[in-house]
Amino acid sequence: MKVHWSPLREEFREWRAAGLELPLWWRDDDAIEPTSALDRLESISESTGVPVHLAVIPRDATQALAARISSCFVPVVHGWGHANHQLEGKKAEFGSGRDADAARADLEQAITRLRTLFGDRLAPMFVPPWNRFDTALLPLLAELGFDALSTYLPRKAAEPMLGITQINTHVDPIFWRGTRSLVSAEDLVAQTVALLQARRLGMQDNAEPLGYLTHHLVHDADIWNFSQQFMQEMRDGPVRLYRHDTKGFS
Template sequence: MKVDWRPLRAELMLWRTQGLELPFWWRDDDAVAPTEALEQLAALSAAVAMPVHLAIVPKHATEALAKGLSPQFVPVVHGWSHVSHSSDGGKNAEFGAGREAAAVADLKAAYRRMATLFGARLAPMFVPPWNRMDDALFAHLAPTGFDAVSTYNARTSPKAAPGVAQINTHLDPIFWRGSRGLVDPEVLVSQIVTLLKERRSGITDTQEPLGYLTHHLVHDADIWEFSRQFLQEMGAGPVRLYRHDEKGIS
């Protein structure tokens, strides 16, 4: 795959010349068990020397996943069962409005299950399925044991609730509403350059780690290859890798 990375390289050069550093992280969703796709994700992580925050579905997570998880993976909590409770044709959401008591029970069950599986390895970040969560539920995260929540798009505040950081993802290479293959690489490069320009100019929060979101279980060859090239490009830039269990690594 030939991708024209020159616009991104030019933008990253501006970051260097202005003495700026970009916090950057990688999140991958929907893991439940060891698979060939997960092995491929681990190999990519090693090749580009970047940790992956692996969002694991607690109800379906296996002990085999916990026992065999490679050190470059940072386990985080991906909902409870990844089942939508929306009705009347609403957008998919497991932690949407209208079921606060049940949702809080699910939060607690999710944390307990993941703590049992991963112990001290668990990074206490909550990732709601479909990147949607009712605002009323944010206040229940810290009492449950979570110290961060991650959805999608630029955050409007560093804190989602007292004691809970908001650390979102911002670029997804999958064309979910179409072929479910790779978004046009030219469009993706344009999107990332726009994200970087907005940060450099102070339009969006410069302190929030810029997040790349993948879903290893549904990747085709083009998505894998674009991700490899993109992560190499970012790794060569003025970036500081963020890892939630260490609160930032370089």
């Protein structure tokens, strides 16, 4: 796959000239068990040196997954059963109007099960299915031991409530409402450049790690190839890699 990366490389030249660094992280959703797709995800992570925050569906997660994943993965909590509880409107498992008691039960089951599977390797970040979460449920996250929430698009606040940090994703290569293959590579590069320009010019929060969002179970060859190139290009820029299990940069 031939991707024209020159706009991104030029933007990174502007970052270097300004003495700026970009915090970067990677999130991949819907893991439940070892697969060949997970192997390929690991291969890209290892070759580019970018750790993957693996959003695991607790209800369906297997012991085999816990035994399989290497240190390049950071397991995080992806809902409970990835089930839609909205009676109308867009899908959400923990969306507007969700009964608080039912939500508490699911959240408690979720973090308990993944702590049992992953132990200290589990990072207490909550990733709501479909990237939708009712902010009225934020106190439950803090009460149950979560310290971060991750959805999609630039965050509105670094800490939506005391003790909970918002760390979102911003670039999704999948054309979900169309082919379910790769969004135009040219458009993805342009989107990334626009996000970087907004940060460089102080219009968006550059303290929030820029997040790349993938779904390894549904990738085709184009999505894999773009992701490999994207991560390598980003690594060649003035970036710091973020891992939530250590809350550290490298």
